[in-house]
Amino acid sequence: MLVYHLPKTLTRLCIRFFTHPSRLPPHLQHTPTGSNYCIQSLCQQGDLKQAIHLLTQEPNPNIQTFELLIHSCSIKNSSFDARTVHKHVIDNGFDQNPFLATKLIGMYFELGLVESAWQVFDGICNRNLFVWNALFKGLVKVGRGDEVLGMYRRMNEGGGLSDSFTYTYVLKSCVAEKTGEGFVEGLDRVKEIHGHVLRHGYWGNLHVMTTLVDVYAKFGCVECAGFVFYGMPVKNVVSWTAMIACCAKNGKPFEAVELFREMIVETHGLVPNSVTMVSVIQACTALCAVEQGRLLHGYVLRKGLDLVLPVVNALVSMYARCGDLDIGRRVFDQMKRRDVVSWNSMISGYGIHGLGKKAIEVFEEMLHCGIQPSPVSFVSVLGACSHEGLLEEGKNLFESMERDHGVYPSVKHYACLVDLLGRANRLDEAAKVIEDMQIEPGPTVWGSLLGSCRIHCNVELAESASRRLFEIEPENFGNYSLMAEIYAQAEMWTEVKRIKNLIEARGIQKLTGCSWIEVEKGIYSFISADELNPKNEVVLALLMKLLTEIKKMGYVPHTKVVLYDTSEEKKESNLLGHSEKLALAFGLMNSNEGETIRITKNLRLCEDCHLVTKFISKFLDREILVRDVNRIHRFRDGVCSCGDYW
């Protein structure tokens, strides 16, 4: 009875109690307002079924009621109810209401019912900007970015003006499109939209500009991203983070860490958030900078960011990939909550160390905990099998993917399988797998086969794989160098020359070897040089001294990896300039006896460097850790953890 006298605003506050018409105050019973209250109340309590039941009896539902009903359908992920509610929207004459149309479009995209979303959009005569934006947002969400640009043009032709939201969606749609229609076209579109953004005066808008930074980053254009970033009149944590992530993801981890420092030192009041931390931890992972990483871990703990799953996941991965697998495991074990990414981080951590059996163990533990494996879980565990040569286990896991877990093998999984078979010298079987594939093999799969051919010196199969690779990936230097290496191993020098001519004729950019090492919390990079750089004089002197010593122990330079047809002497000198050797010598000069040396390299470790590092680890009784693109090599007492099989 009290409610009877309450003013309207207070009555609204009481809505949550009106879960049934009988609970309404008398003056609201059997009135449209009362029924609306009941439906809204039920939606808020999550009882969608009952709400819809009332809806069928309600003569006059209003816009707010429908808004809540639509929202509930998204939350409950119920397509059936969604269609019922939509039907009622139409029956009640709201089908031309732009507000509800926006909500309906959002709902249908949320439910993955793209065609229904389109129908709502097409049915609206007077579309306002919200309706357009809902369409763009939804299309990006469901990965149909390729349909955005055409609609954006149509909107412009119809005289519609964009706002900052429109630009962020349209920009993101270019990324979604990147994989589908080609890289260059996508990038051109970003530049085109960039022009629109500037012409319409959005150059100072934080959201739009940050999206631009991110989108350029996703295209790998660090320069363009930097241009936008440094041109921003006002920056906040998010824009800084976008730029840091851009560097971290695009092979410039060093710059990422520098930017992080700059952000903390030079800006006032900008506090890194969890996303910033994830990005900079990722950069440290790339650099094998575990000391930096430890400092960041401390910061994470002080700020209570260790409750944020992605942050801890990034830490687990950082320790594991930097060689501190045990610490990674400890962080993992202490997690209160784990998602599939946490598990995958741990699985791939074991994999990169060549501990396939441990990786399988963790994978099974994950299943036991009721976590549904993701496609990445299989990439990680199959990769781990491959590193330890666990052929049967790997094959069984591959077969179980679809059968037991409903995960369809993608090219990456096939690449793992081909690698697994190839490394085990089952090259014909590997080739058969490719032949029987239901999907287009693509460069990763052919690349796996070519890599295996290198291990087992199979020139014939390598030639057929490389022919395909040169066709589908004409710009990838790695393929040419791999093939040249295979010819060099077989001492087919004319063919080596032919490949080198091909590289020149096609104007392919050579990949420079680069190694990083952390010394006293500073990070140093070394670039491989064909000519010895006098700047590295001290480093080279130490290196030569070491080489003289290990030659006495039986080291013979592995000059076959040098693809120049030149004198043995010149070849040896070329080997000396490899970045990992320079980094190693630098590390030895700047560390204490007994300290582990950690180096990371952007390419595959060459046979000669591998050999030299083995000898040096024995000669100086040092543990040396080298992470190349594929795995971690732990050198101890003249032996490498990879078993010379990488």
Place this chain on the structure above:
DNA sequence: TCCGGCTCAG
């Protein structure tokens, strides 16, 4: 009244 930017596993 309706919508935004940056992150972890391969």
